[in-house]
Amino acid sequence: MLRDITIGQYxxxxxxxxSLDPRVKLAGALIFIVSVFLFENxxxxxxxxxxxxxxxxxSKVPFKYMVKGLKAILVILILTAVLNLLxxxxxxxVQFSFIRITKQGVYNSLYMVIRLSYLVIGTSxxxxxxTPTRLTDGMEKGLHxxxxxxxxxxxxxxxxxxxxxxxxxxxxxxDKIMKAQMARGADFESGNIFQKAKNMxxxxxxLFVAAWRRASDLAMAMEARCYHGGEGRTKMKPLKYQxxxxxxxxxxxFYLLVMIVLKVIL
Amino acid sequence: MSLILNEVNYYYGKxxxxxxxxxxDVTLTIEDGEFIGIIGHTGSGKSTLIQHMNGLLKPTSGGVxxxxxDVHDGSFKLKELxxxxxxxxxxxxxQLFEATVFxxxxxxxxxxxxxxxxxxxxxxEALRDMHIPPEMYYQSPFELSGGxxxxxxxxxxxxxxxxxxxxxxxxxxxxxxxxxxxxxxxxRLNREKHITVVLVSHSMEDVAEYVNRLIVMDKGSIAFDAxxxxxxxxxxELETMGLAAPKVTYFMxxxxxxxxxxxxSAITVEEAKxxxxxxxRR
Numbered sequence: 001m002l003r004d005i006t007i008g009q010y011x012x013x014x015x016x017x018x019s020l021d022p023r024v025k026l027a028g029a030l031i032f033i034v035s036v037f038l039f040e041n042x043x044x045x046x047x048x049x050x051x052x053x054x055x056x057x058x059s060k061v062p063f064k065y066m067v068k069g070l071k072a073i074l075v076i077l078i079l080t081a082v083l084n085l086l087x088x089x090x091x092x093x094v095q096f097s098f099i100r101i102t103k104q105g106v107y108n109s110l111y112m113v114i115r116l117s118y119l120v121i122g123t124s125x126x127x128x129x130x131t132p133t134r135l136t137d138g139m140e141k142g143l144h145x146x147x148x149x150x151x152x153x154x155x156x157x158x159x160x161x162x163x164x165x166x167x168x169x170x171x172x173x174x175d176k177i178m179k180a181q182m183a184r185g186a187d188f189e190s191g192n193i194f195q196k197a198k199n200m201x202x203x204x205x206x207l208f209v210a211a212w213r214r215a216s217d218l219a220m221a222m223e224a225r226c227y228h229g230g231e232g233r234t235k236m237k238p239l240k241y242q243x244x245x246x247x248x249x250x251x252x253x254f255y256l257l258v259m260i261v262l263k264v265i266l
Numbered sequence: 267m268s269l270i271l272n273e274v275n276y277y278y279g280k281x282x283x284x285x286x287x288x289x290x291d292v293t294l295t296i297e298d299g300e301f302i303g304i305i306g307h308t309g310s311g312k313s314t315l316i317q318h319m320n321g322l323l324k325p326t327s328g329g330v331x332x333x334x335x336d337v338h339d340g341s342f343k344l345k346e347l348x349x350x351x352x353x354x355x356x357x358x359x360x361q362l363f364e365a366t367v368f369x370x371x372x373x374x375x376x377x378x379x380x381x382x383x384x385x386x387x388x389x390x391e392a393l394r395d396m397h398i399p400p401e402m403y404y405q406s407p408f409e410l411s412g413g414x415x416x417x418x419x420x421x422x423x424x425x426x427x428x429x430x431x432x433x434x435x436x437x438x439x440x441x442x443x444x445x446x447x448x449x450x451x452x453x454r455l456n457r458e459k460h461i462t463v464v465l466v467s468h469s470m471e472d473v474a475e476y477v478n479r480l481i482v483m484d485k486g487s488i489a490f491d492a493x494x495x496x497x498x499x500x501x502x503e504l505e506t507m508g509l510a511a512p513k514v515t516y517f518m519x520x521x522x523x524x525x526x527x528x529x530x531s532a533i534t535v536e537e538a539k540x541x542x543x544x545x546x547r548r
Contacts, residue, residue, distance in 0.1 A: 012284070173360075179322050180361040183353040184422060185345055185377030202373065205363035209408070 011128040017059040018129045021245040022138025025126045028252050032122040035259040036115050044262050061128050069124045084109035136161035154230025177206045269296040274328035288314040290486040301456045303473035304466045306483030307508035312466045316432050320351040352428035356435050358419030362407040367418050374426040392425035413444035430462040470512045474533040498533050514538045
């Protein structure tokens, strides 16, 4: 259940994608997201799938591991599919009393499901191959220019890295509390949706208390080490672009170009 | 009434590149009324092992048998097993969630299907057994001190009337008085209510004083399974596993080297005292 969420988790491995500069991967994820919403036809979809498959192959992360991330949004996927299927205008395909399925509806729901799944898989590639620290380092450096318009880039990056860092910790904590309550006879699986929600109380209350405690401990530890934000802070491992990163940018822009061209000519 | 683990193996993260073999070929029989200690270095598989004992983890290979029945054969209700075998996890105070101490202790019995008044009765008994003063029963568990919270959490498991109580480092992070209190209460439960107690611990002194059988885990397998005296006689081997004998045993060995006729198998302060006094009189 909760343990299946792989979004934000890191999968250690030695691959080309893993060794890329986090800024490249961030840009890549952004370009991919844009392209996901650009395509409207089968060719764009094929190009996108090929690109995604290439990234997965290069990252050496098992495909199974990425699909696991989809389980978490399964409900959203099903809901999107059903809503699009039932409430789309256009040429009627099938009709049972008040339910009317249109050709447009079938396309819409199919595309939406693909879009959402690709969105999750695409961003999973980024998080699975980049440690949270490097990811936020990349974000901080990549968005540094925003500092001039008084955007607290460092603080936002710090908040993000803490949030990402806490996902596996809270997950572990959930697992522990769940087991402790199961040892006391708690049941998290059976019952209808209301009973299930009620059964979650013994899990959620301690989890919330734990999250609160951890947050305040962390704040205290940061203050004890005189943390005062990003000003004048230097890095132990400053980010520098390598030859590989430049090539990767090339590939990315080529991909974006192909998607735009396809969008224009088709 | 016995719990048997037969050639249990457990792997974490199977199917990824982060596989770890946490429990290796563990075969173990726990009889009624025993007071067992499990010691081992951090990451030696103690916590993973105990989670097999009430079916929270299913062994990757091997079997777990309660009263001669395979607990994973499908017909055995795991919920039922969990009322017989109670586990108190590390830092159990983090599992408290109800508005009052009393309600929290009632959670387990109610899950067993007891009515409110019946659950209340067993909760009272458990709270009394854990020496919780009655004025605390209707306080919020979050207002109590760390040691009291822990006693309440243990009472929460005890209220389910288990035949066997497994505790994962119940004394971690407590002061000496709190430690002693919890250990004495457990020892009483073992003696008077004949509850089998399995104590996972890092403290050699604690296990030396309380348990009558000691299991040493090393890298996922059982290294020793004997009485504390027998186990601590191998103190040189224990050291290679990142463990040690009680301090008093080392002291006795040093006395012996200095020419005193003392018993080097002494593992508690009390035994050491007797042996030293006897040596002085001689």
